[in-house]
Amino acid sequence: MAHSEPKSWKTLNKDLGRLTALEQAIAYVSRPLIGLGVSVAFVVLVGLAVSSLFGVHPGSLIVVAASVVAAYMALNIGANDVANNMGPAVGARAMTIGSALVIAAICETAGALIAGGDVVGTVSRGIIAPEAVSDPGTFIWAMFAALLAGALWINLATWLGAPVSTTHSIVGGVLGSGIAAAGFAAVNWATIGAIVASWIVSPLMGGIIAALFLAFIKSRIIYRPDIMAAARVWVPVLIGVMAGVFAIYLALKGLTKVAKIGFGTAVLIGLAVALPVTALMRPIIRRQSAGLENRKKALKELFAIPLVFSAGLMSFAHGANDVANAVGPLAAIVHAVQEGGAADRVAIPLWVMLIGGVGLSVGLLLFGPKLINIVGSEITRLNAMRAYCVALSAAVTVILASWLGLPVSSTHIAIGGIFGVGFFREWYHERMLGELRIDAESTPEQRSRRKVVRRSHLATILAAWVITVPAAALLSAVLFLILTNVLT
Numbered sequence: 001m002a003h004s005e006p007k008s009w010k011t012l013n014k015d016l017g018r019l020t021a022l023e024q025a026i027a028y029v030s031r032p033l034i035g036l037g038v039s040v041a042f043v044v045l046v047g048l049a050v051s052s053l054f055g056v057h058p059g060s061l062i063v064v065a066a067s068v069v070a071a072y073m074a075l076n077i078g079a080n081d082v083a084n085n086m087g088p089a090v091g092a093r094a095m096t097i098g099s100a101l102v103i104a105a106i107c108e109t110a111g112a113l114i115a116g117g118d119v120v121g122t123v124s125r126g127i128i129a130p131e132a133v134s135d136p137g138t139f140i141w142a143m144f145a146a147l148l149a150g151a152l153w154i155n156l157a158t159w160l161g162a163p164v165s166t167t168h169s170i171v172g173g174v175l176g177s178g179i180a181a182a183g184f185a186a187v188n189w190a191t192i193g194a195i196v197a198s199w200i201v202s203p204l205m206g207g208i209i210a211a212l213f214l215a216f217i218k219s220r221i222i223y224r225p226d227i228m229a230a231a232r233v234w235v236p237v238l239i240g241v242m243a244g245v246f247a248i249y250l251a252l253k254g255l256t257k258v259a260k261i262g263f264g265t266a267v268l269i270g271l272a273v274a275l276p277v278t279a280l281m282r283p284i285i286r287r288q289s290a291g292l293e294n295r296k297k298a299l300k301e302l303f304a305i306p307l308v309f310s311a312g313l314m315s316f317a318h319g320a321n322d323v324a325n326a327v328g329p330l331a332a333i334v335h336a337v338q339e340g341g342a343a344d345r346v347a348i349p350l351w352v353m354l355i356g357g358v359g360l361s362v363g364l365l366l367f368g369p370k371l372i373n374i375v376g377s378e379i380t381r382l383n384a385m386r387a388y389c390v391a392l393s394a395a396v397t398v399i400l401a402s403w404l405g406l407p408v409s410s411t412h413i414a415i416g417g418i419f420g421v422g423f424f425r426e427w428y429h430e431r432m433l434g435e436l437r438i439d440a441e442s443t444p445e446q447r448s449r450r451k452v453v454r455r456s457h458l459a460t461i462l463a464a465w466v467i468t469v470p471a472a473a474l475l476s477a478v479l480f481l482i483l484t485n486v487l488t
Contacts, residue, residue: 038366039362042071042075042359043075046070046071050063050067050351062144063334065144066333069144069147070147070327071359074360074362076154077359078360078368079158079370080164080166081163081318083375086101087371088311088386088418089308090373090376090377092382092384093384094303094304095308097373101364103308103312104315107316108316109319109360111316111321115319127178127191128174128186129188132178133178133186143329143336145480146170146476149169149476150172161457167409168195168465169468172471174329176472176474180481195469198408198409201401202409202412202416206414207393207417210392213389214385217389222296227296227299232286236282238388240274242391242392243273244273244277245395245396247266247269247272248266249317251265253398288301289301299384299385304384310392314391323353327348330355334352375414375415378457380418389420390420394417397413
């Protein structure tokens with residue numbers, strides 16, 4: 001009897017261990033199902049809310065259906081696009097994935113509702129001439145197909161782990177349904193050419209500017225005998241520059257609904273912010289650096305808070321700009337149903353922006369971590385300084401592109417910045433290896449395995465960028481033909 005108790009306890013422990021393992025397995029397997037269930041519930045609630053707003057009759061059914069698709073689109077934007085703003089700060093461990101999700105959800109929704117564009121071009125910035133699809137029925141189905149195609153493409157890209165441009169996805173959708181509805185002659189090919197050029201311009205500008213900032217930080221701070229003394233001189237300046245640049249960025253891109261601000265005025269606003277912030281940060285950085293070791297890792301403490309603010313500001317500006325593009329086709333459909341035709345520009349109702357803003361936050365909270373982790377840590381390793389360079393590069397590139405009149409994608413810029421700092425580090429290490437003859441015994445094959453930029457992600461992302469517009473266009477054209485031939 002004395003031996004039976006230990007044996008029974010041992011058996012019980014084994015059984016409990018199996019139950020625990022089973023519960024963990026069930027939790028792991030059911031996690032995606034929870035996200036899917038919440039997403040379906042959100043989409044259904046949107047459909048019910050819009051049907052109660054418009055009533056249930058033949059004219060309103062297309063608005064309800066388009067609202068459901070717009071909610072699905074917003075979920076996918078949250079899952080994919082927001083990673084570009086939060087990924088660098090998370091990868092640098094300036095914030096946890098949980099805090100990033102909360103900050104992004106708040107800032108994206110605020111940007112969409114407070115500063116979101118109240119007017120949008122019905123055919124996505126002149127991709128298709130409105131007069132070419134002047135028939136209300138044709139126009140409505142073209143916009144519906146474009147919205148659904150864009151959402152499906154972003155969903156696929158998220159599943160594959162490729163950050164793609166929301167704007168390019170919806171442009172491709174409008175292009176495909178527009179061609180299916182009115183032929184190739186209706187397309188504004190100059191705009192399409194500018195979009196194709198942005199595939200090259202956006203990541204190159206973002207990468208070069210990020211690499212230049214990293215080179216400056218390396219030469220002025222990291223590779224100085226007294227790192228902390230150099231940091232006390234330059235970190236306040238860098239934070240002031242970041243504050244000024246983001247002030248310009250928000251003035252030009254994030255506050256268009258609140259006030260129309262010219263480029264010169266925005267630059268003056270940036271200077272008015274940068275100078276006092278630099279002066280304010282000098283004593284703060286002096287106090288923060290007092291007890292830190294004289295080594296590179298200690299710099300993380302000085303850049304962490306600016307990175308959190310930059311991520312929040314980028315999310316606010318993204319919510320103000322890209323959500324309007326995503327729900328623009330829904331606004332166009334609502335206008336066409338109510339007014340009986342297409343228009344060059346239409347107002348976006350508040351409830352439409354609400355679908356975009358809330359849907360984006362829900363998608364981010366449910367599915368955002370996958371892309372945030374890829375952007376933040378799997379392309380290349382990011383520390384606080386590198387993440388700072390990526391964030392600042394994204395804002396500077398958008399400002400320069402606005403000034404030069406170049407069409408750029410915020411997604412492509414941010415990813416280009418990450419690749420830029422990674423390739424700069426590779427170049428720098430190779431140059432150092434060549435000059436100092438360190439590790440001379442290593443073969444070229446061994447060195448290639450130590451590359452700091454993962455080539456597999458580079459290939460996947462570039463392929464997704466190149467095929468986004470044609471893939472969304474083809475999908476949209478097929479959907480348009482199905483909708484018009486089967487449902488009309």
